[in-house]
Amino acid sequence: MKLYDGGRAPNPRRVRIFFAEKGIPLPELVPIDIGKKEHRTPEFTRINPSQRLPVLLLEDGTALAETIAICRYIEGLHPAPALFGGAPKEAALIEMWNRRIELGLFSAVSAVFRHGHPAMAELEEQVPEWAEASREQIDDHLMLLDLQLGANRFVCGDGLTVADITAGIAIDFMKPSRIPLPEDFANIRRWHGELSARPSWKV
Amino acid sequence: MKLYDGGRAPNPRRVRIFFAEKGIPLPELVPIDIGKKEHRTPEFTRINPSQRLPVLLLEDGTALAETIAICRYIEGLHPAPALFGGAPKEAALIEMWNRRIELGLFSAVSAVFRHGHPAMAELEEQVPEWAEASREQIDDHLMLLDLQLGANRFVCGDGLTVADITAGIAIDFMKPSRIPLPEDFANIRRWHGELSARPSWKV
Numbered sequence: 001m002k003l004y005d006g007g008r009a010p011n012p013r014r015v016r017i018f019f020a021e022k023g024i025p026l027p028e029l030v031p032i033d034i035g036k037k038e039h040r041t042p043e044f045t046r047i048n049p050s051q052r053l054p055v056l057l058l059e060d061g062t063a064l065a066e067t068i069a070i071c072r073y074i075e076g077l078h079p080a081p082a083l084f085g086g087a088p089k090e091a092a093l094i095e096m097w098n099r100r101i102e103l104g105l106f107s108a109v110s111a112v113f114r115h116g117h118p119a120m121a122e123l124e125e126q127v128p129e130w131a132e133a134s135r136e137q138i139d140d141h142l143m144l145l146d147l148q149l150g151a152n153r154f155v156c157g158d159g160l161t162v163a164d165i166t167a168g169i170a171i172d173f174m175k176p177s178r179i180p181l182p183e184d185f186a187n188i189r190r191w192h193g194e195l196s197a198r199p200s201w202k203v
Numbered sequence: 204m205k206l207y208d209g210g211r212a213p214n215p216r217r218v219r220i221f222f223a224e225k226g227i228p229l230p231e232l233v234p235i236d237i238g239k240k241e242h243r244t245p246e247f248t249r250i251n252p253s254q255r256l257p258v259l260l261l262e263d264g265t266a267l268a269e270t271i272a273i274c275r276y277i278e279g280l281h282p283a284p285a286l287f288g289g290a291p292k293e294a295a296l297i298e299m300w301n302r303r304i305e306l307g308l309f310s311a312v313s314a315v316f317r318h319g320h321p322a323m324a325e326l327e328e329q330v331p332e333w334a335e336a337s338r339e340q341i342d343d344h345l346m347l348l349d350l351q352l353g354a355n356r357f358v359c360g361d362g363l364t365v366a367d368i369t370a371g372i373a374i375d376f377m378k379p380s381r382i383p384l385p386e387d388f389a390n391i392r393r394w395h396g397e398l399s400a401r402p403s404w405k406v
Contacts, residue, residue, distance in 0.1 A: 049347055049350070050303055050307070050347065058292065062292065062296070064292075064295050064296070064299060065299055065303070066298065066299040066302040066303060066306075068298060068302060069295045069296070069298035069299035069302060070295070072294060072295050072298050073291050073292065073294075073295035075291075076290070076291025076292075076294060076295065077291055088275075088276050088278075088279025088280055089261065089265065089276065089279075091275060091276075091279060092267050092272045092273070092275050092276035092279065093265070093267070093272070095269065095271060095272035095275050096268055096269040096272035099269040099271060099272060100253055100268070100269060104253070125339075127332050127333055127336045129330050129332045129333065130330055130332065130333040130336070133328060133330045133333070136328075144252055144253065
């Protein structure tokens with residue numbers, strides 16, 4: 001297996017953290033420099049026509065794209081610890097929270113970065129109005145996460161799941177997106193401090 | 204179980220089609236009128252703080268939101284036919300395509316509708332520039348789907364999966380979003396005709 005990696009970009013990091021939380025070594029990394037548009041070359045487009053990172057290339061030549069699809073594949077090969085849950089209800093609640101955060105907070109922070117950050121002007125057809133509208137929604141998304149973390153050690157209960165990885169990455173991504181985390185989200189701060197201290201978070 | 208339903212909206216319909224493809228009866232439906240903002244009432248917000256439909260309310264009071272989380276729960280209770288796949292690689296490829304279509308085509312069509320359709324002005328803080336930018340990306344997303352359907356009867360091979368339901372709903376949603384499907388996407392037209400003739404598509 002080879003992992004086409006995108007360095008500091010949040011989705012490649014989500015996959016590397018997932019491997020680390022599973023306790024399994026990373027496959028051979030193939031670095032792709034997004035800043036140099038290496039994800040838009042004809043060679044890479046043949047691997048992933050969506051021109052996105054990361055991609056896991058399997059031994060049989062199958063190119064597996066989409067962060068969560070890669071994580072699920074790894075979970076299928078290495079079921080423990082179960083980061084997507086076990087029984088139907090537990091698995092569904094983890095899926096719900098992973099999606100709530102991904103389609104809510106993570107998506108809004110990404111929109112602020114991609115459509116608002118000067119460094120992205122080269123890479124995106126920026127729509128500054130969309131960056132602004134997304135920025136205005138972030139507090140609502142943070143509030144939902146903070147409430148959940150007020151009642152739970154991790155997003156879905158006592159143990160870390162893929163929903164924590166997605167949420168932690170979204171909070172981390174606020175920094176380069178120049179979005180401050182308001183002081184009053186104390187539950188997010190407590191949980192994010194705990195996440196950041198885990199060995200997986202250094203990958 | 205009760206299903207809080209949103210009528211013609213695409214995500215509630217995705218869940219109803221999923222039930223039909225599983226061959227299991229729908230739970231009791233609780234109609235929520237999005238046009239009348241019934242999904243924003245305090246009562247409904249207690250059920251789903253994200254104020255979105257559909258929601259599956261379980262017997263123990265758990266409110267399960269997010270379309271794909273609901274579908275996975277149903278798949279957990281009724282494994283056959285396996286609409287999310289079985290073996291790790293197959294399940295990962297279905298997840299990849301479901302996400303590619305959901306985060307690509309479906310998301311772009313939704314943005315055109317929500318941010319561009321006059322009927323949505325009451326419900327959304329519309330960003331017309333985002334509707335326009337999303338509209339411009341739709342042909343690329345359609346091209347990717349058409350290529351895949353040129354090589355496969357269904358999105359992920361010979362059998363229908365959740366990725367077909369997401370993709371079919373996205374194509375259907377182009378009509379109220381006033382986005383024509385160009386004539387030259389013949390593979391999409393062939394497949395969409397086949398989907399639309401299935402009994403599940405009438406729900």
